[in-house]
Amino acid sequence: MLLWQVLGLGANKAGMEHPIPRFELSEHQFLALLVRAEPVLRGYARTLVPDWDLVDEAIQEATITMWQKRDQLESEDGFVPWARVILRFKCLRQLEKLRSRQPILSDEVLEKLAERSERRDPMELSVRERAFHSCFTQFSREHRELLLAPHHSLDSVVRLAERRGKSPNALYKLLARLRNQLTECVHLRISTEAK
């Protein structure tokens, strides 16, 4: 069975087929909700699509659809789950494009990740985002440069390796270690704040 069938897209999930509009959403309100939810949606799309260009395309397309279908939204609280359903569909379309270009995870695993991601609390994610920024600044300049390198261009890690006289593979290993340290730092900071 295809992922979109498993996920129930196109069916009556999230009230998409027969919505009962309960409140009007002005442009300003829509904008505010979208800006607030954007980091959560970006992380969610990233879980499904391992290519940032396609993530951006999915988010752009989803934003237009959200605006067109905003009368289906029943409350502000429902914005993130509703937006995720629309975004999931757009991500699946982008995945079809990617499938011919590079190996990607199976539909079954992507479905599990999507479901798990949908259960996450958006508030928890924003706490995590704040913790990330505190931790990121603690890294040295060189390490921050490496952490950001994959997000500048596809081959920037390779170029960085050339500049530093190391092999790309060694740098990818270091990158994985740095990300691990960053993750640990985020965990630690969140648990300290909770206390």
Next chain:
Amino acid sequence: MDSHELICRYLHGVASEEEVRELDRRLRSDQALQEDFLVQSELDANLRQEAQLGSRDDVQQASSDESADHWQQNHRGRRMTVRILLALATVALIAVVTQAFLLPGSPQEIITVTSVSGPIAWTGDGGHVTNAIAVGEKLPGGTLELLSPDASVEFAFKDRSALTLAGLSAMTISNDSLNAGSEMQKKLYLRHGRLSARVQRQPRGRPLIVSTNTAELTVLGTKFNVETSPESTRLTVKEGSVRLKRLPDGKEVDVPAQQCVFASLENQNALPLQSLNSPVNRWQSELRQDVVMGKWTSRLWGIGVKLKKAVASGKMSEQEALKVYKQTAHLNDSAGSVWTVSSPVGALLVLSVGRSQDHPVHLQATSSILVRGRAFSRTPVKIGLNVEFPDGGFAGKYSTTIPASQFAVGEEFEMELPLNKFRDDRKTDVSPVGLELTDWWLVAKSSSGKFEITSVELANAPLRDKP
């Protein structure tokens, strides 16, 4: 390899097929690993945002005398700026969407977009630029620019005249009107690229006008294709007739159905009509002539560079080098290669089939594309074909992706790509068999990708099956 590293490699798009299979296997049952995958994806999203904020500059600033506190303060300010920019961008998007879908037709609207594919920029009134062009959108006068060889946009006027821009093209739609009644005269300026049109009969005295750098076309109602570069215009008429005026000298010719004409700045003597020849199913690129986007270098130039290096390194005297160069100079300098050029959408190379081939080139089920060249970077490459219907009109763009693993830096490559490997993203089940090949193109995903192409060929049977 540990699971964490596998996740990183997957998210960065560098995991091999085997690694992805292994990660998939581990993720199926390991819930902790699934959680880790989500955390890593979120971390990646944060890092991406950090990179987009220009943290590199900040990193450099931080390395200077600035205190970490100051850096953080500055950074928070920038974050806020980006938030505001995001909001403004969204407002702009909403305005576009509102105009496109909610407001009743305004008298300024000239065309309706019927299909969009690939990166496109629209410059409207007041120089407002947007990349968010959607199907169904109604646009006033402005400029459409296609930013990649695999981009296309189809649009229609109110009278259902349908036009397609394909490949690297730019066209301005004029807001000018003759104010004759309610119907405007359609005026287009094709700056560069390829336009296919199916034009309904136009009102008396108000033909559709297509201007290029070198020619002006007057269209009453017909099917035609026009391809233009800064120096030349090629018009092919499939149905009806089109009048072409060569701009430098004002010379005019009526081009009837199944004829074509070529107007260039170089040759100003005559404007001979050519019959559309019977189709062929083979094509061998003449790189120097065919290149639309890419850097042509002659073999002679390459030899010159090698000789200079040999002299510089002391392997050859200057006299010996000059002797070799003079001997080589007798050779035909049409031999050479084309190199990809950088663009915002990647490294590009585009060849136009019609520039060196007088006959229409039709694709067959047994057709194969043979590409030879040399890779100077290891990056995935998309190779594509733009095609038209034999009776006129844009038919689509078909492409296939070659993974980075197929290339070795500095090494020559030779690829044979059967036609059934090529797919149209929009119509995955439609085959290009029977369609006319107009362009061949290559896009390397990274703009720093560097490829030298020495030959492109369309053969009519799998080349490797030849005895």
